[in-house]
Amino acid sequence: MANSLFEEKLHSNEFLVTTEVGPPKGVDVSEMIHHIDILKDRVDAINVTDHQSSVMRFPSLGGCLLVKEHGGEPILQMTCRDRNRLALQADLLLAYSRGIVNVLCLTGDSIDVGDHKEAKPVFDSDSIQLLKMIRTLESGKDVGGNDLKGTPKFCVGASVHPEADLIEPQLIKFEKKVTAGAQFFQTQGIFDVASLRRFMQYASQFDVKILAGIIVLASARMARYMNDNVPGIIVPQAIIDELAAVEKGKGLQKGIEIAARLIRTIKEENLSHGVHIMAVGNERVVPDILEAAEVEVARH
């Protein structure tokens, strides 16, 4: 039996669509709620980011509760950067008790890229150990080996980086994540369909769902910034040139077009089981991208 609507979708053969919202820095959640409202019926699930890029924000778990309250299907992004094993397990218990069972397990960006550079990096566990931690909780025990009162059940995912410049170690890690229990993967931003194709030729041997990460670029400047500053992102020169060629103010329109083109290709050529759209601040255009890509999801 599926633990969530999203897990049920994972078992289907439908083309999966997820996206994400970033909580605000502060307590005014109105914009995030607006994004949740316009996205919840257009996608299968909405990730809520966890201090993305190590920038302190309203918490992921709080954002997931809002997604739930507003009728959406949340995916809790959980990083190991800020919490030790006690805090991670406690947050997982709270999440389960409030009906949040989809969890994306991430190691977390380095403290050095964020806005609290003097903070203590925790990393008591890594993404794979977090996956195992969740499977341990599901066995009725905590990671200290003690019995739990009431046993949670989750649907767990992880990330993978098909465009890494040295792919082999990433593939080793991917396999370890599969073994540790990951059911779905949302990839880092993909820009090159060929690398996704190569990755899927390898990954299709495993019984997991792969959602190709789609980053919505809004300008050539943003693309260059991401190349220089965002861990793991590699925007090819051809895409930067394409964005640079449009007149001022039309960058986002071009970004929508590029994202939609990628999604259409991925869907038509059956290159992955779905897509995960990361709009990085432009969440409002996700419905436009889906329309342009001619992708519709059936929410139950």
Next chain:
Amino acid sequence: MIVAEQKPLQEIRRMISPYERVLILGCGTCMTVCDAGGEREVSFLHNALRVAQSRSGNEAHRFLEYTLKRQCEPEFLEMLVDKVGDVDAILSLGCGIGVQAIAERFPDTPVLPGVNTSFIGMAREQGVWDERCAACGDCRLEDTAGICPITRCTKGILNGPCAGTKNGKCEANKDMDCAWVLIYKRLERLGQLEKMRRYYPMRNFRAVPRPKRIVRTPVAVGEDNG
């Protein structure tokens, strides 16, 4: 060895300001090798403090200089017994261990740290030192081809690289090699990639509870290793 950096002169001047007679105390071991607090640095610092003092027109301090072979061992500290009576404070250019060993041995004499103890590492080239060991008490270099992920990966993770690595460099610092890329390449070269495919559980951060102490029963030479 232990690697340190001398504190800024301004901070040292602030620390010594309440004391008239100050012993600048070097250490002949690690601090000498890492150019942070050996005999030479003691002499340089002495000069710098004298110059700064005369420029400020306030001749408040009198300095003595001395360098012990090792500040971290009780037998060497005994050589200070005759000197501490003549000073109001000791400015130690030893590592944090030296400073604390002095504090324990001479309870009536204030001791001030003249260096920031930074890490356990090695010299890479003239004037460049790299951290290599976190003294975690649970060495796993066998599994990682002799390259420490706890020290050299900014996240200290055990199961392979994060997705932030780019061009073999770390997301936290573009000049720093990704430890896991190094480990992967060396394991591949040694034909031991299966070590990377293994799952490593969460570390025991209390392998030796802090503050750590090792107690070893004395044995005759050769007795403990057959």
